[in-house]
Structures are given as C-alpha cells and as structure tokens.
Amino acid sequence: MASNRSGMQRIQSPCVGLCSTTVGDRVCRGCQRTDEEIRDWFALDADSRTQRMLALDTLRARVASRFLHVDDPACLEAQLVRHRIRFRADQPALSRAVELLRVGRTRMQDLSRYGLRRHASVAHLAPDALYAALNEALMQEASLRLTTAPTDPPV
Template identity: 80%
Template sequence: MTGNESKAKRIQSPCVGLCSTTVGDRVCRGCQRTEDEIRDWFTLDAEARAARMQALDALRVRVASRFLHVDDPACLEAQLIRHRIRFRREQPALSRAIELLRVGRTRMQDLSRYGLRRHASVACLAPDALYAALQAALMQEAPRRLTTAPIEPSV
C-alpha cells in the first residue's frame, strides 16, 4: 500500500478545513454538508458515511462537469500527490479537480498541466474565477441534495 493510499483510508470526514457553517451558512462552502450533517457525522455508521460521501461526490461531479473535463486522470492524481492535497482512492476525478482548484487556484495557470480542460463556456476564466464559479454553483446545488438524502444518525 502506498503512503497516499494509507492516508486516504484514514479520511473519516469530507471536511477540508474550510467550514463556513460557523459563520452562519447552513451548507458548508468547503465540504457541502449541512450543519446537521457536520454535527452528526461521527454518529453515522461507516455505511451511512460512505453513502454521504458518494452523494457529495455525485454533487461535485454533476456541478464540475458543467465547467471542466478531466483529460488525464493520472496527471491530476500526480499533481494532487505532488501538492499534498488529500483525496480518496474512490473519489471521482472531477471531485478531485475541485480540491485541486480550491487549493491551487491562485497559483495555477495552465490547467492542462494538471490534466484538466475548461469547457468552452468558461474558457476565458482564470483558475481563481473558475473556482469561484464552481463554488457558487455548488452552493446553489448543495441544498437540493438534501431532499434525496436525509440524514439518519445510527444509534
């Protein structure tokens, strides 16, 4: 098992250390969970947490696919490792791309060096503006995820 796979197995939460629920947001700008999901996360059993992670990944893929295409998943993964950005082995490439942009958006210039390509509709956006547009779309879509995935803490 590689060092990165070992780290990935230890990730118990989708938290990325950018919690905005503490400043009044009902949905976190960092991980797209609700304040209730964040509070109850560790009361969920592993199966329920995995289901939530899949739902969050599906949300990120659905939104990111409007803005980006992953041309080279191996290149993207290599860049995540190089820049020590955590990800999960089973995490879809577009969900990983959001993390890369979140961390590197002010230092990145040529997205193709990261295995990514902007869609034509956002081709003129710099990485920081692209991330801002992605983030706005995620925040708009995130509450809709809740109507199909109510949280039920395990007892």
C-alpha cells in the same frame, strides 16, 4: 503499537478544514455537507458515512462537469500528490479537480498541466474565477440537499 488495533478503521470525513457552518451557513462551503450532517457525522455508521461521501462526490462531479473535463486522470492525481492535496482512492476525478482548484486556484495558470481542460463556455475564465463560478454552482446545488439530506443519526 499498531495504529489500527482490533480491526478498527479510521473514520473518514469529507471535511477539508474550511467549515463555513461556524459562521452561519447551513451548507459548508468546504465540504458541501449540511450543518446537520456535520453535527451527526461521527454518530453515523460506516455504511451511512460511505453513502454520504458518495453522494457528495457525485454532487461535485456533476457540477464540475459543467465547467471542466479531466483529460488526464493520472496527471491530476500526480499534481494532487505533488501539492499534498488530500484525496481518496475511490474519489472521482472531477471531485478531485474541485479540490485542486480550491487549493491552487490562485497559483495555477495552465490547467492542462494538471490534466484538466475548461469547457468552451468558461474558457475565458482564469482559474480563480473558474473556481468562484464552479463553487457558486456547487453551493446552489448543495443547498438543495437541505430538503433531502437525512438529518437523524441512526439509533
């Protein structure tokens, strides 16, 4: 039996399995969606989901660019595959880097082996501290979306 009958597409989600909205956060620390976006995700049409995922990738890349530079996108992708970290083909490299740090921050030593380079302002930070700083900045920016993120699913 075909897994994709009638041209139906699998619904993509930015969920990374680390939902902090269940413990009261208004913005998820894992995927940076608002609690309303998470609640309404499957009611959104494909175009709306695609636009939201693009907005989240843009947010991650913008914030990550303050901390990191991707020197070798192919190396980064190879490491994501090697460590079985989920990513999308259309996902920007800096958004992918956020996922790599989230998953591997306690085991990584030399970021250049992953195609990444720290900015000079954070060169002294170990990968776990780098991720903590990046994630804090990401959550601050993501929280701003509470006032601008659409909250009603399409009818």
